[in-house]
Amino acid sequence: MRLLLRVYPRRWRDRYGDELLALLEAEPLTWRARANVVAAGLVERTRGSGPGHLRVLWGWAFFVVGGMAFQKTSEHWQGVFPSGHLATPTVAFDTVQVAAVIGSAAVLAGVALALPAFVRDLRRGGWTALRRPLLAAASGTIVAAASLLVLSHDHALAVGVVFVLSAIFALFASTHAAVAAARRLPSQRVYSVLATGVTLTMVVMVGAATAWFAAVTVRSPSFVGATQLAVTGAFMLTGVALAVTRTRTA
Amino acid sequence: MNDPGLLILTSLSSGPKHGHALLLDIDEFAGVRLGPGTLYGAITRLEERGLIEPLGADDRRRPYRLTAAGAEALEGSLAGLRRIVDVGTARLATA
Numbered sequence: 001m002r003l004l005l006r007v008y009p010r011r012w013r014d015r016y017g018d019e020l021l022a023l024l025e026a027e028p029l030t031w032r033a034r035a036n037v038v039a040a041g042l043v044e045r046t047r048g049s050g051p052g053h054l055r056v057l058w059g060w061a062f063f064v065v066g067g068m069a070f071q072k073t074s075e076h077w078q079g080v081f082p083s084g085h086l087a088t089p090t091v092a093f094d095t096v097q098v099a100a101v102i103g104s105a106a107v108l109a110g111v112a113l114a115l116p117a118f119v120r121d122l123r124r125g126g127w128t129a130l131r132r133p134l135l136a137a138a139s140g141t142i143v144a145a146a147s148l149l150v151l152s153h154d155h156a157l158a159v160g161v162v163f164v165l166s167a168i169f170a171l172f173a174s175t176h177a178a179v180a181a182a183r184r185l186p187s188q189r190v191y192s193v194l195a196t197g198v199t200l201t202m203v204v205m206v207g208a209a210t211a212w213f214a215a216v217t218v219r220s221p222s223f224v225g226a227t228q229l230a231v232t233g234a235f236m237l238t239g240v241a242l243a244v245t246r247t248r249t250a
Numbered sequence: 251m252n253d254p255g256l257l258i259l260t261s262l263s264s265g266p267k268h269g270h271a272l273l274l275d276i277d278e279f280a281g282v283r284l285g286p287g288t289l290y291g292a293i294t295r296l297e298e299r300g301l302i303e304p305l306g307a308d309d310r311r312r313p314y315r316l317t318a319a320g321a322e323a324l325e326g327s328l329a330g331l332r333r334i335v336d337v338g339t340a341r342l343a344t345a
Contacts, residue, residue: 012294016290016293016294018307018310019268019269019290019310019311019312020269020286020287020290021310022268022269022270022309022310022311023269023270023273023286023289023290023311024286026270027270027273027286032285033285033286033287036285036286036287036288037285037286037287038287039287040285040286040287040288040290040291041287043291044291044294
């Protein structure tokens with residue numbers, strides 16, 4: 001049961017953890033209650049992520065997972081599509097690609113702008129506070145890179161699963177580390193502008209990906225599986241929801 | 251009407267309660283079974299806004315009570331709901 005509480009940020013657990021635990025022990029712990037606690041814990045994690053633009057960073061991390069699923073789902077789609085009806089899905093697909101490049105560039109620009117202040121903070125003692133998240137991110141990245149290397153020689157399913165899981169872990173651990181580091185830095189208006197740009201690219205990508213899925217499903221119903229659609233949609237919409245919420249709460 | 255914050259404020263208007271007592275009371279008067287995560291999410295928000303405050307912990311359970319600001323917020327929300335009920339009732343009667 002204590003494991004469930006790990007979903008919440010430590011600061012929240014220190015304040016409310018014992019109370020929530022007492023409540024969970026007082027009632028039969030159903031799967032619905034467990035899911036409710038996990039969802040609420042994730043909300044607390046994103047709420048505790050500081051200014052609005054940092055929430056967009058979390059949104060982008062979720063969106064990237066959805067984008068990876070979309071990329072995998074859409075591989076070689078032109079080959080199964082009737083050649084006379086390529087215009088709409090091609091425009092939609094290209095729109096997703098262009099928006100992804102713009103969004104990634106905006107995120108990287110934010111990272112580059114924050115880098116000098118981040119390095120200064122590390123030199124002034126920030127390392128002690130950031131050591132754990134930075135080491136977690138580095139470990140995840142090393143495992144993901146190593147499994148990718150193995151995957152290039154050995155296409156075993158187990159290696160593929162390790163790669164996907166470690167890549168997702170590395171992505172979220174890196175986002176956690178970036179948010180923890182950014183909370184220690186002075187906020188600048190430019191971050192807010194970049195965050196708005198990233199949010200817009202996510203909205204555009206959701207629209208274009210929906211148009212692509214619709215066009216492909218109509219012409220080649222068997223090309224897109226329900227699981228792929230669900231995974232892509234769930235992560236993309238979670239990302240957009242986090243980013244859009246930022247504009248209301250920031 | 252199942253806004254967790256409003257349900258908690260309404261429950262606390264009859265006196266301090268801890269998490270489990272809040273769940274049972276809300277279930278009884280509103281027929282709404284809040285999830286444990288939803289309940290504590292709403293408690294967190296209400297406490298941040300100064301609408302409720304914790305009392306001394308009783309073992310691991312901590313009772314909460316309504317603050318003056320919380321009572322005022324509850325009054326305002328109930329007045330708003332009352333207006334909607336009145337308008338809806340009147341319109342249904344003339345329909």
